[in-house]
Structure formats: structure tokens, C-alpha cells
Amino acid sequence: MPLKTENNFHQPGKRFFRAYRPGDDFYEALIETHRDLSDEQSARVNARLVLLLCNQVGDLGLLREAMAIARKGVVAEDDDAT
Amino acid sequence: MFLTYDNPVYDYARSPDQSAAEPVHHPLIVVGAGPVGMAAAIDAAQRGLQVLLLDDDNTVSVGSRAVCYSKRCLEIMDRLGCAEPMIEQGVTWNVGKVFFRDELVNQFDLLPEAGHKIPAFINLQQYYLEEYMVRRMDDLDNLEVRWRNRVVEIDNAPERVMLGIDTPDGRYRLSCDWLIVADGANSPIREQLGLESRGQWFQDRFLIADVVMKAGFPPERWFSFDPSYHRGQSTLLHRQSDDVWRLDFQLGWDADPEEEKKPERVIPRVRAMLGEETEFELEWCSVYTFRCRRMERFRYGRALFVGDAAHQVSPFGARGANSGVQDSDNLIWKLALVMQGRAPQRLLDSYSDERVQAAEENILNSTRSTDFITPKSTMSRIFRDSVLELCRDFPFARQLVNSGRLSDTAFLIDSELNTAEDPDFCGDMVPGAVMLDAPIEGPDGERWLLDTAGGPFVLYCYLGESGGLSQQTRAALHALAGASIPVQSFVVVAAGAAAEEHATVIDREGLFAARYDARPGSCYLVRPDQHLCARWRSFDAHSVAAAVARATCNG
Numbered sequence: 001m002p003l004k005t006e007n008n009f010h011q012p013g014k015r016f017f018r019a020y021r022p023g024d025d026f027y028e029a030l031i032e033t034h035r036d037l038s039d040e041q042s043a044r045v046n047a048r049l050v051l052l053l054c055n056q057v058g059d060l061g062l063l064r065e066a067m068a069i070a071r072k073g074v075v076a077e078d079d080d081a082t
Numbered sequence: 083m084f085l086t087y088d089n090p091v092y093d094y095a096r097s098p099d100q101s102a103a104e105p106v107h108h109p110l111i112v113v114g115a116g117p118v119g120m121a122a123a124i125d126a127a128q129r130g131l132q133v134l135l136l137d138d139d140n141t142v143s144v145g146s147r148a149v150c151y152s153k154r155c156l157e158i159m160d161r162l163g164c165a166e167p168m169i170e171q172g173v174t175w176n177v178g179k180v181f182f183r184d185e186l187v188n189q190f191d192l193l194p195e196a197g198h199k200i201p202a203f204i205n206l207q208q209y210y211l212e213e214y215m216v217r218r219m220d221d222l223d224n225l226e227v228r229w230r231n232r233v234v235e236i237d238n239a240p241e242r243v244m245l246g247i248d249t250p251d252g253r254y255r256l257s258c259d260w261l262i263v264a265d266g267a268n269s270p271i272r273e274q275l276g277l278e279s280r281g282q283w284f285q286d287r288f289l290i291a292d293v294v295m296k297a298g299f300p301p302e303r304w305f306s307f308d309p310s311y312h313r314g315q316s317t318l319l320h321r322q323s324d325d326v327w328r329l330d331f332q333l334g335w336d337a338d339p340e341e342e343k344k345p346e347r348v349i350p351r352v353r354a355m356l357g358e359e360t361e362f363e364l365e366w367c368s369v370y371t372f373r374c375r376r377m378e379r380f381r382y383g384r385a386l387f388v389g390d391a392a393h394q395v396s397p398f399g400a401r402g403a404n405s406g407v408q409d410s411d412n413l414i415w416k417l418a419l420v421m422q423g424r425a426p427q428r429l430l431d432s433y434s435d436e437r438v439q440a441a442e443e444n445i446l447n448s449t450r451s452t453d454f455i456t457p458k459s460t461m462s463r464i465f466r467d468s469v470l471e472l473c474r475d476f477p478f479a480r481q482l483v484n485s486g487r488l489s490d491t492a493f494l495i496d497s498e499l500n501t502a503e504d505p506d507f508c509g510d511m512v513p514g515a516v517m518l519d520a521p522i523e524g525p526d527g528e529r530w531l532l533d534t535a536g537g538p539f540v541l542y543c544y545l546g547e548s549g550g551l552s553q554q555t556r557a558a559l560h561a562l563a564g565a566s567i568p569v570q571s572f573v574v575v576a577a578g579a580a581a582e583e584h585a586t587v588i589d590r591e592g593l594f595a596a597r598y599d600a601r602p603g604s605c606y607l608v609r610p611d612q613h614l615c616a617r618w619r620s621f622d623a624h625s626v627a628a629a630v631a632r633a634t635c636n637g
Contacts, residue, residue, distance in 0.1 A: 004478070005475075005476045005477055005478060006477050006478055007477065007478040007481040007482075008478060009478075009481075017493045017510060017515075018487075018490060019481070020481060020484075020487055023478075023481045023482045024447070024450050024482075024484065024487070026482075027450070027454070027465075027469075027482055027484070028450055028453070030465065031453060031462050031465065034459065034461045034462065037459075037461070039460050039461065042459070042460070042461035043461075046461075069475075073471055073472070
């Protein structure tokens, strides 16, 4: 299975009438998870979240692909800046 | 003084009511001649009610203010006889673009399919809209407007409302059975009644600058996150009519609103955005903060709150005036039935229930947009910028970019006015949905489906290509038309089908069938505000009558 690049947010049993809605529900929940946290606490929450989700995905090929994409953007930008 | 527009002045005229010994009684008074109050007054007059509209001023909006009018708002305005000049004078647009650090990261088309009478959006300065509405009000004999009439006292008693009104000739009093409160976000009437609109302030400031320029930019909504000319903040560029352009600059919470309004501060910002070579003149500017809030209910006894008086949102998404006009659309047919003694007052509580739900949705969407545009923490900003960075290569991220979810209609699927549908229907035309338009040919030469609804309740019976309305059904439809709450009915046939002996709608391009998931036999009951309230796979007169009773709280 290739890495999904199209919008994949959904909620079983719930009907959405607007295409943006499930993604917005997700994003709000994500930001809410970090409410009132210090930067360090937020970083830890992110780490734990990544670990939980990686286990959910499970497929190491997929995970390596996602990890490479995530790192590449950040490193390339650092290079541009110097 | 504006470069492109002179505000009309509407004269105060002394009313005989002001000399009466006792307060004169009016069945219905609307307070506030903004877009929402005028929509309510026009709709009520069109539905045969005697209406008095009071406004504390004597002109239309000063400055452009609300600019984007949505398809649904325009559909309502069309029913009120105001949409044509709006569309003619306004700038029609469908495309929005989002930039991040000067690079295009997302583009959306708000009306990707054809077959609708009304465009997705137009941009038009609020004063034009109000001017057209004032003109429309002049045509209606049962609608009276009193300018420079400021309501300063109110007693919302169980049996009637008493008002004290200040005019250039002093104070006088009136009473009414029903009061529609459309006096804006700071609603003096709401204050006087001791009622509150509760919610959240946002810690950010925005500068609006309307500039006049001849520019080659297309009529699109351009939203920029972190552009090189306004680092760390966002901007918006949008065209209005008369070569006026709306520019919006996020300033941050620490900005000094008085300083930022000065032309010597504004002009360099505009120049940085538009480029050195673009010539422009400053028309209007304003620095604003905003809040999202609403009243707990929109009906308090005989006082019915609509528009900003009832609920307020941030401007991202154009959900202010557009939702206010939809409040009026939802309220007036119900109020007409109640005032005519054909429905119980309880029906007005459904106005509150349905529009509170819509307001909740508007507040939710506009709060989310605000949170995306103004991240409240370092981590929120990192997430926001990461979404924007991923947009170029990953479509899922584009969907998450939130520069304003533009005004759309609420699906009132939980409304108690709906009747449960047959389970095998597909598509979005569920009970509680606003009708989708479709190109048709109607019995009176109508070209669009929406032109056949909006007066009484309407039933559409789809026959497809087979045709053949039975005599029994025809008699039942006839009986429904004569009921105490009349139901007008149309048979809908495919293009080329044989004519029926009943008011017939021809589904010119098959889009009615497609959009309504229609099969021969399918029937759809539509409320006077063009919301579906029931649908069935086959016609049954008792079911229709029961659904009408349910939708009017007569059940």
C-alpha cells in the first residue's frame, strides 16, 4: 500500500456534508491536544503521538517513506537558510 | 467622503402616530434597516403582513463593510426581488487562491458545476445592497419605513411589546404584537432587555483598507500567509465593484489601532503589497478586532432576534450578513403562519432551535479559521506552517489549509420539523437541506427550480419519463392545494416526456433527477424557505398532510 497523499480524514458512522469538515475536526482536536502546554511538553506530546500512530500504521516501508518526507522538507529548508 | 460613492439621505417624516393620544398598535415592527432587518421587512410584506421598519439613521452603510454575498444569500435576495441589481453591479467570483511565502499552495473553485441560476459568490459594497433593498421596499404598500426613529425603551410583555421611540420631534410610543430585533452586533434592544450574547474575543487586530485602482488582478480571493511584504502575518486581496479593492492586513495584538489607521501608516503597507508601479487611492480604512458569540436563544417571548444582534462571527468566511439573511428567511414564513393563526407560537421556537444550530456551525467554522490564521502558541504555529509546507506535494494538506471556510448553508438534519425519510435515498437532499437549484422549464415559464419554490409549501412529484399521473393522485394533489396550509404541487418529468394534466416542471438537463436522487414516484416536500422537510419514494396524501402538520407544529 503506498503512502496516502489524498485527504483521508473520516469518522465511521458520521455523515459529513462539507468536504473540509472532517479535516477541520481533526485539526481542531490536534491543536486542542496541545492547549496550555509548554513547548517542551508539546514536543513530548508529539513524540508520544507519533509513536502511537506509527504502531497503528505498522507497515515499516510506509513509515520509512513518511519519515523521509518529513525530514527532507525540514533539512532542505535549513540548508536554504544558511 | 468617498471617491466612488455618495451616501443617499432618506428624509425623516413625522408620522400621525406621533400625535396620537394613545400608543398606536402595529402587528409587526422590525428594528434596524441593515441588510437583515430589511430582508425581514421585505419578506414579511411579500407574505402579506403589515410591517413597520424603524431605523435610527437616515442613510445606508457608511463604508463598504460586508463585501461577500454567498449563493444562498443571493437566492434569498432573488426571492425578495433584490438580487438582479446586486449581481449586475457586483463582481462575480468563484476562485480562491492561497499563497504561503509568495508561493501558490492551494486553489479552490466554489461552484465547480454548472446548472445553477445564482453564482457562488459576488462581492459588493454593503451600501449598494442596502440601496437596492430600500428601493425594493418602496414598491411594497404594506411596508412603512421610518428613518431617524431610535428605540430607547422596550417592554416585552406577554401580551404585546411596548416601545418608546426618539425622533427629531421628540419621543412617542408604539405597541406591537411581534418585534423583530435586527439592530446589530451591539443591539441596544438586547441590552435594554438585559439579555446577553456570549462568546470569545480574539487577540488580534486587522486593518481593512479599501483602495481604488485600475489593476490587472483577476476577480479572485487571494489570501497570503507570511508574504514577503508583510512578514509573519497574513493579507487578503479581493475585488469589489467600481474598481474598489478590499485589502486586509493582519497586524497582531500589539498594534496601535489609532496609529495604524493613519494614511501615512496605511499607504506604505498597501504599496508594499501592490508594488511600486501600481497607482491607487485610499477610499476607506478601519482597524478591527473581533469576537465570536451568540445569544442563548433567538426568541424571547414576542421579541425575535436576527443577524448580528443574535450572533456574531469573525469576518473570515463571510458568515455575518449571509447568515443573518438566512435567519430572516427561516423566521418570516413561520411568523406569518403564527400571525395568521394557522400555526401555534411554538413554531417560532423552531426558528430559534434551527438558527442557533446554524449559528453554532458558523461560530465553529469561523473560530477554526481564526485559530489557523492566528496560531495561539509556538506549537500551533509549527503545525500551521507545516501544513502549508506540505501543500505543494500532498493534496491532503491543501484540504487542511483554513483561510476562511466560506459561508454555506446549514443542514438542519436534527430539526423537529423534519419527517423521517424512506431509507433508500442517497445524496445530500435530506430533510433539513436547502434545495439545490436545477435548470428546468416551469409551468409559468420558470427556468430554474428555485423559482418554483419560496411561496407556500411545495410538493414535487417526480414521474421521470414514464409520466401518467393517476386521476386519484391528481385529485389528492388538488385537495392538498386547498388545505388550511396549502401545498402547491408540481409533477416533474424528464425532457421529452408527454405533458401532464397538472402543473409540470420539465427537468431540462436531468439535473433534478441527479441532484435529488429521484426515481419515478419520488416526492419531495419543501418549506416556504426552500428547505426540504420530507421525501418519499412514493406519493401518499396522508403522509404529505402529516409532514406539513409536523413542519408547522400542528401535529
